[in-house]
Amino acid sequence: MAITYPRTERAAQARAAEAKLAADGIDGVVFGWVDNAGLTRVKSVPLAQLAHAAEYGVGAVPCFDVALVDDSFTAAPSSSGPVGDLRLVPDLDRLVPLAAQPGWAWAPADRYTQNGTPHPGCQRGFARRVTEAVERRGLSVKAGIEIEWVVADAAGSPAALGPAYGMTRFIEHSDYLREVLRALTHQGLTVLQLHPEYAAGQFEVSVAAEGPVEAADTTMLVRHTIRAVSARHGLRVSYAPVFTEGSIGNGSHLHLSLWRQGQNLAHGGPGRHGLHPDAEEFLAGVLAELPALLALGAPSVASYLRLVPSRFAGAYRCWGLENREAALRLITGSTAGQANAEFKCFDATANPYLVVGGVLAAGLAGLDSGLPLPPETPSDPAVLGSAERLPASLPEAIDAYEKSALLRQALGPELYEAVLAVRQAEAELFSGHTDTDAIAAVRWRH
Numbered sequence: 001m002a003i004t005y006p007r008t009e010r011a012a013q014a015r016a017a018e019a020k021l022a023a024d025g026i027d028g029v030v031f032g033w034v035d036n037a038g039l040t041r042v043k044s045v046p047l048a049q050l051a052h053a054a055e056y057g058v059g060a061v062p063c064f065d066v067a068l069v070d071d072s073f074t075a076a077p078s079s080s081g082p083v084g085d086l087r088l089v090p091d092l093d094r095l096v097p098l099a100a101q102p103g104w105a106w107a108p109a110d111r112y113t114q115n116g117t118p119h120p121g122c123q124r125g126f127a128r129r130v131t132e133a134v135e136r137r138g139l140s141v142k143a144g145i146e147i148e149w150v151v152a153d154a155a156g157s158p159a160a161l162g163p164a165y166g167m168t169r170f171i172e173h174s175d176y177l178r179e180v181l182r183a184l185t186h187q188g189l190t191v192l193q194l195h196p197e198y199a200a201g202q203f204e205v206s207v208a209a210e211g212p213v214e215a216a217d218t219t220m221l222v223r224h225t226i227r228a229v230s231a232r233h234g235l236r237v238s239y240a241p242v243f244t245e246g247s248i249g250n251g252s253h254l255h256l257s258l259w260r261q262g263q264n265l266a267h268g269g270p271g272r273h274g275l276h277p278d279a280e281e282f283l284a285g286v287l288a289e290l291p292a293l294l295a296l297g298a299p300s301v302a303s304y305l306r307l308v309p310s311r312f313a314g315a316y317r318c319w320g321l322e323n324r325e326a327a328l329r330l331i332t333g334s335t336a337g338q339a340n341a342e343f344k345c346f347d348a349t350a351n352p353y354l355v356v357g358g359v360l361a362a363g364l365a366g367l368d369s370g371l372p373l374p375p376e377t378p379s380d381p382a383v384l385g386s387a388e389r390l391p392a393s394l395p396e397a398i399d400a401y402e403k404s405a406l407l408r409q410a411l412g413p414e415l416y417e418a419v420l421a422v423r424q425a426e427a428e429l430f431s432g433h434t435d436t437d438a439i440a441a442v443r444w445r446h
Contacts, residue, residue: 013092014054018047021105024097031058031090031109032220034123036422037069038299038349038446040220043088044104050090057087057112065121065418066425069300069349069445074425078121078414086119087112094217099183100228108217120414124213127357130410131212134360137367139278140259142340143215143356144208147222147348148250150201150243151176152236156443158201158243159235169196173203176233180205183225189218198312199248209255209340212360216352219252223348239348239446241298241306242439249306251313252348254297254355255331257340258282258363266330267339272376273321273332274339283319283341284373285366286359287328290317290345291391293362295401295423296354297346301430301438304393307345309382314344318377318387325380327390345390349446354419361410394427 021029030044031053043058066079075081090107097105111119118125134141151173153159162169170177177194184191190208197204205226207218223239230237242249258265258279269276275283286293298307309315312324319328329342346355365371381387391397401407401420408416430438 011051011055014051017095018050021047026097026105027103029105031088031107033109034351035064035067036419037067038351057089060086060088062086066421068426069442074421076417076421078417085114096187099186100225120412121418123351123353126415127213127353130357130360141212141256142209143212143256145215145219146206146253148197148204150238160201164198165196180226180229183229212356216356219352238443240442241302241347245436245439248311250348252346254343254346255340264339273330280373281366281371282363284371286362289362291400292404292407293358294391294397296358297350300349300442301394302442303347303349305435315390316381316387317390318381320377326377365406398423
C-alpha cells in the first residue's frame with residue numbers, strides 16, 4: 001500500500017495519544033466526516049485500535065459521496081456505487097475527549113483511496129488545498145462559523161417559551177446552557193458569545209476565529225457537543241434552516257478576515273470603511289460568485305424557505321456596513337482584530353468544508369482579476385429595490401453552479417460532479433412537495 005501520509009510518525013503520535021486518553025477514561029474514538037448532503041457520517045474504533053487506524057485508516061464506503069438527506073443514493077460520473085472502499089484517516093492534532101459523551105473521544109477524518117493517495121472527493125482535503133493556495137499568496141484567513149439551533153421537547157415542539165433574546169428564555173434553560181458552555185470550554189474551545197436568538201426555542205453560540213479548515217472542524221465539534229448536552233437534558237436539537245414554517249430560521253453565518261504579516265486587511269486600509277485593496281478584491285470575488293456558492297452554502301430545498309427578504313438571512317447579493325439584510329455584512333469592530341466580513345446567506349445543511357473552500361476560491365479569483373466591490377447598499381435592500389436577489393430556490397442555485405467555471409476548477413471534476421448530482425437529486429426528490437413537507441423532511445436530519 002503506497003501510503004502518502006507519514007505512517008510511522010502517525011502511529012507513534014497515536015500510541016502517545018492512546019496512553020493519555022486511557023488515563024482520562026476514554027474507551028473509544030469516533031472519526032467523523034461530512035457528506036455532500038451536509039450530514040455527518042462516522043466510524044468508531046476502540047481506543048486500542050487508534051494507532052492502527054492512524055497508520056492504515058478505517059474503511060469507509062465511497063457511495064456516501066452521492067448520499068442524499070434521506071439516506072438514499074444518486075449517481076455521478078465519478079461515483080463507483082457499491083464498489084470499492086476508502087480509508088478514513090483521523091487528524092490526531094484535533095483529537096479531543098468529548099465532554100458530554102463520557103468515555104469517547106472525537107477526531108475529524110480525511111479520506112484517502114486504498115493506495116493511500118488523497119481521495120479527490122474529500123471535502124476536507126478540498127478546503128485544505130484552497131487554504132494552502134491562499135497561503136502561497138503570502139496571506140492567511142481567520143474564520144469562524146456562527147451556530148444557531150432550536151431546542152425542542154420530546155414531542156418536537158420548541159422547548160423555550162421566553163421572548164427573543166430575552167432573559168426569561170435564558171432562565172428557562174440556565175442549567176442546560178451552563179453545561180453547553182462548560183463542555184465547549186472543557187474541549188479547549190474559546191466561547192465568545194452564548195445567547196437566546198429570535199425564533200422560538202432558538203439559541204446561538206460563537207467561538208473564536210481560527211484557520212479555515214480548523215473553523216470547519218470546530219463547527220462540527222460544537223454541533224456534536226450541543227446535541228449531546230441536549231440529549232442529557234431530555235431535549236432534541238435541530239440545526240435545520242427552518243424549524244417552524246414562516247419563522248426566522250437557523251443560519252450558519254461565515255465570518256472571515258484576510259491577513260498579511262499580522263495585519264488585518266479589513267481594518268486601517270485606505271479603502272471604504274478601512275478595507276485594504278486586497279481585502280476589497282477578495283470580498284468582491286466572493287460576492288460575484290455568491291449565486292453559485294449557494295449550491296454549497298444553502299444546499300437544501302429547505303434552505304430557500306429561510307433565505308427570504310426581511311428575515312436577516314442575507315437574501316440579496318449586496319454588501320453594507322453592519323447591514324444585516326445584505327448577504328455580505330462588513331463589521332469594522334472596535335479593534336483591528338475584530339474587523340471581519342460576515343456572509344449571512346449560508347445555513348447548517350451545508351458541508352462547512354465545502355463552504356470555506358468555495359468562498360476562499362472565489363476570493364482568490366477576485367484578487368486575480370482585481371475586482372472592485374460594487375456600490376454599498378446602505379439600508380434594507382428589500383426597501384431600496386436596487387439590489388439583485390440571490391437564487392430563491394435550489395434549482396436556481398444549481399443553474400448558477402453549473403455555469404461556474406471557477407467552482408468546477410476549484411473543486412475538481414470528481415467533487416464538482418458529486419455535489420451537482422446530490423443537488424439535482426434532492427431538487428427532484430422534493431419536486432411537487434409542499435413547504436411543510438420540505439421542512440419536516442430535514443427538521444431532524446440536521
